Amino acid sequence: MARPNTNSSYTTFLKVYTKLFRAFGPQHWWPGDTPFEIMVGAILTQNTNWRNASAAIGRIKKTGLMDPARLLAQHHRIPGLIRTSGFYRAKSRYLRAFLRYYVANYRGKVTGFSGKSTDTIRNELLSIHGIGPETADSILLYALARRVFVVDAYTRRIFARHGFINEKMNYAGLQETIEQELPKSTKLYGEYHALLVRAGKEFCRKNEPLCSNCPLGTMLRPAR
């Protein structure tokens, strides 16, 4: 099912990347001091403005609980700490489920993952209640430095609006399409996703379908 990856097949997606990088420069993603903080952020930012998730992260750090074992031991404090990130009851359960997994299986250390394949870890993450494809891939890419392309709402919106992909394609299909057409580089994947979020926030909002000032400029095509 994976078709051959010729040079010409990925030029469009690579051109988009180049335009975005020239427009915005490096984004230094994921914002976070440690892999664990990135993991927490990946859960807290689900369908939530990063500002709100970031405030919750700051509260956890300020309380001295940005540590897997400590946070698990003090899990009853999580709802109060993350309330402003929204969906806080659900996210508290999600975070606790992840903490149990991470502490029990890996002692809360990223080094525990070495030797495990990306697919294995991904399947483990997806088996945790509250961790879906985007959250799993964000953790894999930005906390564990695994080469997976993170697909999110901005990715789908931007590419669909420019006519590069079908808006209704599911996560796996979109991810496969993108990965097939890009050089296999972890660094590139990380920067690209960050740039898509940046571009989406500024130029590809839901109620601004024309993207008049989009850095992709003339690449804009009528939706099909």
Next chain:
DNA sequence: CACCAGGCAAGTA
């Protein structure tokens, strides 16, 4: 006031 934000799970037909 309405709408949106770096999703996911569960329910319905």
Next chain:
DNA sequence: TACTTGCATGGT
């Protein structure tokens, strides 16, 4: 399989 709904706060 393909929609729809609940989850919740804070900014614009």
